[in-house]
Amino acid sequence: MPKMTFIERDGTRREVDAPLGLSVLEIAHQNDVDIEGACEGSLACSTCHVVVDAAWFRKLAEPTEDEEDMLDLAFGLTETSRLGCQIVITEALDGLVVKLPAGSRNMLNE
Amino acid sequence: MNRVPPRPNRPVYLDNQATTRCDPRVLAVMLPWFSEQYGNPHSVEHVMGTAAETAAEEARAHVAALIGAEPREVVFTSGATESNNIAIKGAARHALRSGSDRRRIITVATEHKCVMESVADLKADGFEPMFLPVRPDGLLDPETLRDALAVPTLLVSIMTVNNETGVVQDIPALAAIAKAAGALFHTDAAQGVGKVPIDVTAWKVDLLSLSSHKIYGPKGVGALFVRRRPRVRLVPLFSGGGQERGLRSGTLPAPLVIGLGEACRLAQAEMADEAKRIADLRTRLLDRLHTELPEVRVNATMTARIPGNLNLTFPTVTAAELMARTPDLCVSTGSACSSAEVEPSYVLTALGLPPDEAARTLRIGIGRFTSAADVDFAAAALAAAHAGRPMHAVTQA
Numbered sequence: 001m002p003k004m005t006f007i008e009r010d011g012t013r014r015e016v017d018a019p020l021g022l023s024v025l026e027i028a029h030q031n032d033v034d035i036e037g038a039c040e041g042s043l044a045c046s047t048c049h050v051v052v053d054a055a056w057f058r059k060l061a062e063p064t065e066d067e068e069d070m071l072d073l074a075f076g077l078t079e080t081s082r083l084g085c086q087i088v089i090t091e092a093l094d095g096l097v098v099k100l101p102a103g104s105r106n107m108l109n110e
Numbered sequence: 111m112n113r114v115p116p117r118p119n120r121p122v123y124l125d126n127q128a129t130t131r132c133d134p135r136v137l138a139v140m141l142p143w144f145s146e147q148y149g150n151p152h153s154v155e156h157v158m159g160t161a162a163e164t165a166a167e168e169a170r171a172h173v174a175a176l177i178g179a180e181p182r183e184v185v186f187t188s189g190a191t192e193s194n195n196i197a198i199k200g201a202a203r204h205a206l207r208s209g210s211d212r213r214r215i216i217t218v219a220t221e222h223k224c225v226m227e228s229v230a231d232l233k234a235d236g237f238e239p240m241f242l243p244v245r246p247d248g249l250l251d252p253e254t255l256r257d258a259l260a261v262p263t264l265l266v267s268i269m270t271v272n273n274e275t276g277v278v279q280d281i282p283a284l285a286a287i288a289k290a291a292g293a294l295f296h297t298d299a300a301q302g303v304g305k306v307p308i309d310v311t312a313w314k315v316d317l318l319s320l321s322s323h324k325i326y327g328p329k330g331v332g333a334l335f336v337r338r339r340p341r342v343r344l345v346p347l348f349s350g351g352g353q354e355r356g357l358r359s360g361t362l363p364a365p366l367v368i369g370l371g372e373a374c375r376l377a378q379a380e381m382a383d384e385a386k387r388i389a390d391l392r393t394r395l396l397d398r399l400h401t402e403l404p405e406v407r408v409n410a411t412m413t414a415r416i417p418g419n420l421n422l423t424f425p426t427v428t429a430a431e432l433m434a435r436t437p438d439l440c441v442s443t444g445s446a447c448s449s450a451e452v453e454p455s456y457v458l459t460a461l462g463l464p465p466d467e468a469a470r471t472l473r474i475g476i477g478r479f480t481s482a483a484d485v486d487f488a489a490a491a492l493a494a495a496h497a498g499r500p501m502h503a504v505t506q507a
Contacts (some may be wrong), residue, residue: 031247049185065338065339068338068341071341072341072343072356073356076207077204077207077208077343078208078209079208079210081208093371
C-alpha cells in the first residue's frame with residue numbers, strides 16, 4: 001500500500017497508509033490528523049488547505065477552477081498550496097509529503 | 111500664409127490623452143442609473159438591486175470583450191491609477207505572503223507616475239525596483255528586458271501606450287520574454303484600450319489596467335484584468351465587504367460602471383473606422399503645420415504610435431509661451447499630472463531630449479470629437495503664435 005507523510009504544525013512528521021483512490025483529506029481523517037474539511041470535500045470551503053512539498057507539487061494534476069476559487073479564500077496561501085480533498089492518491093503519489101498550514105479561515109475558532 | 115485664424119466659438123480641445131469628452135451616447139445610458147434606478151448592485155434580494163446587478167454584469171461583459179478576457183476576470187476600480195496600484199502592490203504583497211523569493215520588479219522609465227511610484231514604494235518592503243531605459247524612438251529594446259530578467263523577477267510592468275508620445279510597445283513580444291523568465295506581466299493600457307486592438311489571451315498578459323475617461327466614458331471608474339488561468343493572485347489594498355472577487359471591496363458605482371461598459375462597447379464597434387479618421391486628421395494637422403513651420407519635429411516613432419497623438423518640438427518658442435498665445439486651443443506640455451511642474455517631462459528626458467528642447471515641446475491629442483476645422487485652427491493658431499503674432503488681431507482691428 002502507498003504511504004504518505006503529514007508534517008504537523010509543530011513539525012512532527014507522521015507517515016501513514018495512503019490507500020489508492022482516497023483523498024488526502026480522507027486519509028487525514030482516518031488517521032486523526034488535524035485537518036478540518038468543513039464541507040466534507042464538496043469544494044465549498046478551504047479548510048482542508050495543505051502545503052504540498054515542492055518536489056511533489058509538480059507531480060499533481062492541475063487544480064480545477066473551482067479549487068482555485070476556494071484557494072483564493074485560503075489563509076496563509078503558499079505557492080504550493082492545494083486542497084486536501086482534491087488530491088487523490090495514485091501509485092505515482094506513493095511517498096507524498098504535505099504540511100499543515102499555519103492556520104485556517106474559521107473565524108469562530110480564532 | 112501665417113494668417114491669424116478667427117476665434118472659434120468655443121475652445122478647440124486637442125488634449126485627448128489627458129481626458130476625453132464623455133460620449134453623449136454613454137451619458138444617455140448612464141442617466142437612469144443616477145435617477146430612478148438607484149439600486150445597490152450587491153442588494154440581490156430585491157428587484158432594484160438585481161436590475162443594477164444585471165446592468166453592471168452586462169457592462170463587465172462589454173469591458174471583457176474589448177480586451178479578450180472573460181467577464182469574471184474584470185475587476186472594477188476607480189480608474190487606472192487604482193488598478194495599477196492593486197496590480198503592482200497586490201502582486202508583490204502576495205509574493206511576500208506566499209513565500210516567493212523573487213524580489214526584482216521591472217518597469218520602464220517612461221511609465222505613468224502611478225506605476226513608477228507604486229514600484230518605487232515597494233523598495234520599503236524589500237523589493238528591488240528596476241527602471242529600464244527606452245530607445246530615442248520611445249520603444250523598449252527587448253534585449254534590455256531580457257538582460258534585466260537574468261535576476262529572478264517577480265513582476266514586469268510595461269505600459270501599452272505612452273501617455274505623452276502615444277508610442278505603442280510590442281506587448282505580446284515583451285510579455286512572452288517576461289513569462290519565459292517566470293515573471294508576472296502587467297500592462298497599464300489606459301491609453302491603449304479602445305485605440306489599438308488588445309487581446310489579453312493572445313498577448314498572455316497576467317494583469318491589465320484600463321480607464322474609462324480616456325475612452326469617452328465617465329471619470330472615476332476603471333478596471334483591472336486579473337488572469338484566472340493560470341490563476342494570478344493579489345493581496346487587495348482595501349479591506350471590506352469582499353466585492354469584486356475580494357480584490358476591490360466597496361459598493362460598485364453602478365452608473366459609472368455601466369458608462370464604462372457602454373464606452374467599451376462603442377470603442378469595440380467603432381475602433382477601426384475611428385482610427386482611420388483620426389489618423390487622417392493627424393496627417394492634415396502635421397502637413398499644415400509643416401507647411402508653415404518646416405522645422406517642427408515629431409518626437410518618438412511615427413510607426414508604432416496611436417493615431418491621435420503628436421508630440422512636437424517647436425524651433426524657437428517655448429510650449430508655455432505658445433499656449434499663452436493660443437488661449438482658445440487646449441493642448442498640453444506633457445502629461446496632465448505633471449504639466450504644472452517646472453521640471454522637464456521625464457518621458458521626454460528618457461527619449462534623450464535636452465531640457466531646452468523639452469521646454470519647446472507640446473503634446474497634441476486628437477479624438478473622437480475632433481473636426482477638420484479644429485485641426486485647421488490648431489495648425490494656423492500655433493504657426494501664428496510661433497511667429498509671434500498676437501492672436502486676436504483680426505477681431506481687434
